[in-house]
Amino acid sequence: MLNSQWLQTFVALIELGSFTRAAEKLQITQAAVSQHLRQLEDRLGLLVVRRARGIDLTPAGQALLDYCRELEAADKKLHLRLSDDDDADGEIGLITPGSIGLALFPILLDLQQHNPKWKIRHRFAPDPEVVSAVLANQYELGLVTLQPDDARLASSKLAEEPLELVVPAGETVGDWSDLQRIGFIDHPDGHAMANRLLSRRFPRNPGVACLPRHGFSNQVGLILEFVARGLGFTVIPRYARTVFPNAGAISVVEGGSPVIDTLWLIHRAEWPLPVRCGKTVKYLRERIGS
Template sequence: MNNSHWLRSFAALVETGGFTRAASRLGLTQAAVSQHVRHLENELGPLLIRRPRQIELTPAGMALLDYCNEIELADKRLKLRLSDANSRSGDISLITPGSVGLALYPLLLGLQQSHPGLVIRHRFAPDPETRDAVLSKQYELGLVTLKPDDSRLVATSFIEEPLELVVPAGAAVAGWEDLVRLGFIDHPDGQAMSTRLLARHFPGNPGIRNVPCHGFSNQIALILEPVARGLGFTVIPRHARQAFAQADAIRVIEGGELVVDTLWLIRRAEWPLSARAAWVLEQLRKMLPFNQRRGGQRREVA
């Protein structure tokens, strides 16, 4: 588009009302200001009606002045965004696994209600999609279950998420045979999570593949629905269980060592963490329980 020096000269000319005053404001000669305006008029057509001691804008001149004002406002917004002068307003973009997302999203909305200047963008996604979204700059922050080995990303431990064996509220579970009788409600990570956790609850078990599958859901908020209806059991992260509305219809089976996943916060390595993102993360850490343990039991961090 047009040279920024030409645009500044034109805006100063309109604001001061004369070439001499515009030149004085900008620290230029009157001839330089006149030359800048001529360059603009060569590209855009007549911009000014020159009268003795007065200038008047043509329709093209008025359009260009609006454009100059828009550029000035955009420049101010850019400087404000880059300076992080206000850490309580602006865009917060976070992409996470579904389970912890169920816990984080209401907290983010609460922050937005308290600070209406914030704009929350949150997406549920598996690890590969999360890494790609952060690398492609679609999201500033992401949470993944596996620490990435990628020099383009910075990964820091954010929260620990225990796995839980969840059964219908009225189900009696004393041994492996009871799980076989109940049947398994599967989900995209169900086989892997169940294999890890059930090895602690029922050492030497023949494996989750030997348990009848009574259902499958890829929607994290719906996985416990069939469990609540007595159709089977599942193994799921604690945050997903805590977000389930029908708490009275399900029960967590305690016992064995904890199996805990560490969730890793990732961002682009070359980007400094914005003051806004740092503040939001600080608030989330205050509101979320971390490093959860149960009654002195040992835990396995996966």
């Protein structure tokens, strides 16, 4: 690791082109400037060629100057990331389940438009991955459907998300035989969600596994495309349905006891959130509430 004072002296020498002016700027002697340069050249080879009217950089000197500039840029980036100034450049990392993520994404884009120095980084992921990513400090904020029991995480209720039985427009569902006729559109959480909701709507039903499976997608934004084309029904969280662009082609079957998931906002408990992340949380609560 090269001595930072030697590097500072080298940069001043190159920028000012004079041992005398570099010494004056750094408030050291010219002998010290020469000594710092010699220490660097002992390790890296010839860095500058002294001329009557200044100095010229060698290829090794140019490489060292580039290295110094990279260090300076990295140092600035570090200070910005650690800054508690809400006006500073900075990234906001949020990881969420797909359904709420679809609803939040345009809200997050609105936030970035109002704060151009902030950079939104968003990822869809299931609950276990969300928890792991926040614990590993890969994302400052996460949303999960099950409140984690981990002392390293702070959690607070952000919103509620009911499950919905969604069928093609014009379809009616009076009993279990209607679901058998329409067919099920599955997704990674499809069986779990459908069993939870349908067990209340149709007590003593034989289970979703007994229904004909008419399609599957692991992309939350595409599941309702099947339904809109009349290919089957599905059970999906409300936020995924509310952002579906072809709302006229689908219908929500009302009735029965609701099944409602609580969405928990999580972050590391041991240290405070950056100001920009705290403002993001406040903004999301206001927008979701409205």
